[in-house]
Amino acid sequence: MKTRLLPRASFRQAATGAGRRTPVSYAIASTHVPSRPASSGISQRPGASHVSFPGAVKSAFTSKLQFALASESPSLPTYRVVDQDGRVVDSDFSADLADHEVVALYRNMLLISIMDVIMFDAQRQGRLSFYMVSAGEEAISIGSASVLEKGDVVFCQYREQGVFRQRGFELSDFMNQLFANKKDPGKGRNMPVHYGSKELNIHTISSPLATQIPHASGAAYAMKMQRINDPSIPPRVVVVYFGEGAASEGDFHAALNIAATRSCPVIFVCRNNGYAISTPTLEQYRGDGIASRGIGYGIDTIRVDGNDIWAVREATKKARAMALQGEGRPILIEAMSYRVSHHSTSDDSFAYRARVEVEDWKRRDNPISRLRKYMEARGIWDEAKEKDARETIRRDVLKAFSEAEKEKKPPLRTMFEDIYEELTPDLKAQMQQLAEHLDRYPEEYDLSDFDGGRSGLK
């Protein structure tokens, strides 16, 4: 990207004194050594099997001309605790949750999936501007969130409703945001599904893909600095979620590389659901998924079955402990799943994939039915409980829905606020211009939805 210009010889002499033989930069670099010395042992001992080139110090020489063939490197395995029939297949596994806690996890998954269906339909009826469901990915978000500490900081992409729910989001919190009413912490500025919560330590979602990944690295560095400045603060990690499509963005590369070089306690969770809108993974990458890239950055990595909430929990739990070891380090988790739903309410996925493929995934394996089978095998769940839970949740969703829909929108002045910490003279003047305009053309605008109506612009 950068031209590394070399000056003309005459320039160099003019600036450094003719006849000086040591390059300037080298001389300065050697007198102002940074805290971490660069590897500079560029020498070879007699009989050594490798030269310590600074760029790859552990590489041995080989006299065999052989390329590492991507096609021949084995695919990373997918970790699983419970199989499709709900049977435990990891003999080392023992459930760390009481039965009622397992049921609570299940109910959260159910709640997300029921809310998704209702809100998707609400959008179809025009009562909501937009929606995105997370069907098929409930175990990834809820499973990983269920093993985090309250103080851990989370960045999401947009298909992680389960994270919000698991960390304490109520139905009213979802609905206030979706309807952009005056109780929405985002003050009605963001599209639906762009949730955020200060109390739950989840940063507000933004639409640009992958931008949150380097944020997570920087936030994790902040966690680390805060502990250096005050060791009494409990250790915290940052968790960031993104899809396999977003991992093609430059920000993914930047984030993993910087997290590794700065030893940031951050867990990267990739939801690999097979599609980025209409683009299948075959057109997204040609390597072994996202997981294989982690190793290239020097990041410890695991691939898990994203339909298995226990596998997601176990992997995240261990990742959290590893991330906090020593000076901190990043971990990558690739959770495999299938996007059962359309990408969003603006998408008809049957335009680019067969209906039968989707139906097959729904029937064959999904995270909710797998946990249900596990619970039924343990005798802590049955058809009656299922029916009751579904009905109760449905009722609660509809109640929260209608309450949020009735709320007023935030006052009009909200549109000018929070650009800067304080309103600038320009913004005050523009608020005034809008106010005068509304007074001149009162019939042209409906202010009745907004809290305070016209007086909300003061």
Place this chain on the structure above:
Amino acid sequence: MKSSRSIRLISRRAASYVSRPTSRLTTTTERRQYSTHPPNARLNLPIDYSATPLLSHSSQTALATPDLPSEGKNSTTKRMNLFQAINDALSTALTEDENVIIFGEDVAFGGVFRCTMKLAELHGGERVFNTPLTEQGIMGFAIGAAAEGLRPVAEIQFADYVYPAFDQLVNEAAKYRYRDGSCGRSVGGLTVRMPCGGVGHGALYHSQSPESLFTHIPGLRVVMPRSPLQAKGLLLAAIRSNDPVIFMEPKILYRAAVEQVPTAAYTLPLGKADVIKEGKDVTIVSYGQPLYTCNAALEKAEADLGISVELIDLRTIYPWDKETIFKSVQKTGRVLVVHEAMVNAGVGAEVAAAIQEDPETFVRLEAPVQRVAGWSIHTPLMYEKFNVPDVARIYDSIKNTLEY
């Protein structure tokens, strides 16, 4: 390393060029250095930074700086060039707030322009460190750190290389507070430093002044100092500010501009212009390095034409101090806006439009607002002196506005 050497040379070269006395010219038959000026030039002479009234050459003038708060006025002073003043501000910020961290490409050994010299040794490698070579990564990392309460000062090695970070700046840094709403998070602790502007031979990718691209982004503050004293006060204000700030440093001034700078920690106000010199016939609005050129031009114009010119430094390019500009133009009725960046959709366009838009100022205009700026081209190596606004073009513009 190659880059740092070349850059040091670029700036050192630039500094010696601009401060060289005019008498050293050779005959035209001899092979001329490209940094000299025509033998008969009367206007386009090199700026003499050792004599310009825009720099405080004595302690007294430094301490009499308008807007200097009492901690600055009661301070001792020290001679510093621009990079030393920036280094001083960064060191002060690191000392006074444990949340301040500094990072970017090659900052740990002192930076390719020496702005971060000794900071890693003094404040530790955890607080002053190199990042991988990725502008979008630097910016994303900075935003995340700021959103969790740190006060990162990120460096982009040249303003020319900020574009990979544009998405992070426009869509993330600028919008963070707005979209977070009552959650209350922002990246107000963020300051982004970047060297900008021409140095005589930086060509396409070591010369750019992209400030107007940032002034089109609500949520960012854009600041450009003209001198060491200003740089220290404005940079400290930027770091302490709770809004994200783009801090652009004219790299030609790193070594060239030397003045007395208060040693105490002081700030200068963001969002406030500085009337450098009062006058009654013409107003010149500019910022950064061209202010020196403007001053040279107005000295000639005043002597030749018997007029008086008011010179105003915007200091903060956005949100900018309209009131001071309007007041001046209402008095003089004639105004030039001067900047190095290309003319189309530049800062001059915004200033000119705002002047004609303000009813009280519009009616006082005696002549069209003039813009003296770079042409609408890239910054070509061999033609820089025909592109950057020089003394002759500014002088001519003063004449034009008076003759209208």
